[in-house]
Amino acid sequence: MxxxxxxxxxxxxxxxxxxxxxxxxxxxxxxxxxxxxxxxxxxxxxxxxxxxxxxxxxxxxxxxxxxxxxxxxxxxxxxxxxxxxxxxxxxxxxxxxxxxxxxxxxxxxxxxxxxxxxxxxxxxxxxxxxxxxxxxxxxxxxxxxxxxxxxxxxxxxxxxxxxxxxxxxxxxxxxxxxxxxxxxxxxxxxxxxxxxxxxxxxxxxxxxxxxxxxxxxxxxxxxxxxxxxxxxxxxxxxxxxxxxxxxxxxxxxxxxxxxxxxxxxxxxxxxxPAETALREFGTLASPLAETADHLIPTGLDHTLDVAMQNCVRAAIALLGSRYGMAPHLAYAYLSAATDFEITQVVDLVTGVHARIRKSDFRSSARMQR
Missing domain, CATH: 2.60.120.580 (Acetamidase/Formamidase-like domains)
Incomplete structure (x- = not known):
């Protein structure tokens, strides 16, 4: 700042x-x-x-x-x-x-x-x-x-x-x-x-x-x-x-x-470019954020329950596109290792985001190369 x-x-x-x-x-x-x-x-x-x-x-x-x-x-x-x-x-x-x-x-x-x-x-x-x-x-x-x-x-x-x-x-x-x-x-x-x-x-x-x-x-x-x-x-x-x-x-x-x-x-x-974007992130249905430590997919909907579901789906798709992770294993990983947080509940469309630790996938990324 x-x-x-x-x-x-x-x-x-x-x-x-x-x-x-x-x-x-x-x-x-x-x-x-x-x-x-x-x-x-x-x-x-x-x-x-x-x-x-x-x-x-x-x-x-x-x-x-x-x-x-x-x-x-x-x-x-x-x-x-x-x-x-x-x-x-x-x-x-x-x-x-x-x-x-x-x-x-x-x-x-x-x-x-x-x-x-x-x-x-x-x-x-x-x-x-x-x-x-x-x-x-x-x-x-x-x-x-x-x-x-x-x-x-x-x-x-x-x-x-x-x-x-x-x-x-x-x-x-x-x-x-x-x-x-x-x-x-x-x-x-x-x-x-x-x-x-x-x-x-x-x-x-x-x-x-x-x-x-x-x-x-x-x-x-x-x-x-x-x-x-x-x-x-x-x-x-x-x-x-x-x-x-x-x-x-x-x-x-x-x-x-x-x-x-x-x-x-x-x-x-x-x-x-579209080709690089698809390879790195898959098809994004909602915005994606990134910090030094985390990938942060988001889920949006008029109800908080569906926003949460959309965020989980976005996270599974992201793990599959970026790391080649099978959907059922990505679902298990998210349950054990990822925090899902409420973004906001006041903007007509509510938001949920997930914080996926990039460090958890460093060894798998090296193996993919």
């Missing part, structure tokens, strides 16, 4: 040689994801590194007054620490129908040259730097893991969470134990992008909330610095995009949002 000194407005700290995609208000998507035919905001080659600014939706929404200066000002945030493009977007004449569109602000799309349907796009997170020294955790009516129980009052609950730096240099969010109290709990920061995706092969733009084979609002908290996400390309050029930045999130994201806050992300985009 890179250092910052309070706020990173558009263009601040950008080296002239860096590929850079700013989050200017007139070019942002709001509540929808790119689809076939959308204009690319940046064109790159496979292997290029891009610095991308993202904007959190918290502080912009209607139940917060659609006035980030006023809303954050009510929490004693100096106006200079509010992102200019957030203010411009909220004040713009752009309409957003909460019944038809999601809340998320999206930066992109990025066209990756010579990338075609059937290929995979790998997005590797090289750096995530906070753009502001605060975040927000929200719970809204009809949403979250306990709809009808929370929020307990008539209004949505949005908890302002300042960010502190400890003496050892680590960053954490500060959440009070009771409203207005002095005692607080520290939330260690582990920044990641909740939305990473490719354009769908359709004329209509997707709602920004439910994730799918295109990626989108996966909310997978393991895609931190050094991790990658693999996405099946649907349209020429991939038309990649990112958004929904988080400072931290627990598995499940039970209240509806986690610690939402704007990030500047440095990302590498690599196209993996």
């Amino acid at each position: 890179g250092d910052y000194t309070g706020v990173l407005q558009v263009g601040d700290g950008i080296h002239h040689a860096a590929r850079y995609l700013p989050s200017t208000a007139e070019d942002l998507f709001w509540g929808e994801l790119p689809a076939r035919g959308d204009r690319a905001r940046l064109s790159i080659d496979s292997g290029d590194v891009v610095m991308v600014d993202t904007v959190s939706h918290e502080g912009l929404l209607e139940d917060q007054g659609r006035d980030p200066l006023r809303w954050f000002g009510s929490h004693d945030v100096d106006p200079e620490l509010v992102l200019d493009e957030a203010v411009a977007l909220a004040r713009s004449e752009r309409t957003r129908d909460p019944q038809r569109q999601g809340p998320h602000v999206i930066t992109g799309p990025i066209q990756v040259a010579d990338t075609m349907p059937g290929d995979l796009l790998r997005i590797t997170v090289l750096d995530t730097t906070p753009r502001v020294p605060y975040g927000v955790i929200s719970n809204r009516h009809g949403r979250g893991a306990l709809p009808g129980e929370f929020p307990r009052g008539a209004n949505a609950v949005s908890v302002f969470t300042p960010i502190d730096r400890a003496k050892d240099g680590s960053w954490s969010g500060r959440l009070p134990l009771v409203d207005g109290g002095e005692r607080s709990v520290a939330i260690p920061l582990a920044p990641f992008l909740g939305i990473m995706g490719v354009a769908v092969d359709a004329e209509q733009r997707p709602h920004s909330v439910p994730p799918g084979a295109h990626g989108g609002n996966i909310d997978l908290n393991l895609i931190v610095e050094g991790s990658s996400l693999y996405l099946p390309v649907q349209v020429p050029g991939a038309l990649a995009y990112v958004g929904d930045p988080h400072f931290a999130q627990g598995g499940g994201e039970v209240a509806l949002t986690a610690l939402e806050a704007s990030l500047r992300a440095t990302l590498q985009f690599d196209a993996i």
Whole structure:
């Protein structure tokens, strides 16, 4: 996580040689994801590194007054620490129908040259730097893991969470134990992008909330610095995009949002040709993540039970494609050695992911060669 000194407005700290995609208000998507035919905001080659600014939706929404200066000002945030493009977007004449569109602000799309349907796009997170020294955790009516129980009052609950730096240099969010109290709990920061995706092969733009084979609002908290996400390309050029930045999130994201806050992300985009992708990963029905230690297949569905089943199926297929493992033996291995975890239960389509240790297969990989 890179250092910052309070706020990173558009263009601040950008080296002239860096590929850079700013989050200017007139070019942002709001509540929808790119689809076939959308204009690319940046064109790159496979292997290029891009610095991308993202904007959190918290502080912009209607139940917060659609006035980030006023809303954050009510929490004693100096106006200079509010992102200019957030203010411009909220004040713009752009309409957003909460019944038809999601809340998320999206930066992109990025066209990756010579990338075609059937290929995979790998997005590797090289750096995530906070753009502001605060975040927000929200719970809204009809949403979250306990709809009808929370929020307990008539209004949505949005908890302002300042960010502190400890003496050892680590960053954490500060959440009070009771409203207005002095005692607080520290939330260690582990920044990641909740939305990473490719354009769908359709004329209509997707709602920004439910994730799918295109990626989108996966909310997978393991895609931190050094991790990658693999996405099946649907349209020429991939038309990649990112958004929904988080400072931290627990598995499940039970209240509806986690610690939402704007990030500047440095990302590498690599196209993996269809033949190589099929050999290495098989046919992906849902996004696949990878860390230094784990392969992370995902399963998605409107119900958590089926999401779990889809994740197990994806894991069995991955082990067969990558290591030549027989399905019944892969099923046994997963039962004995792999953790299946809840990604999120709040995005209309729920998610489960598995953490398969790559080290368990090092000897078999050498034997295959």
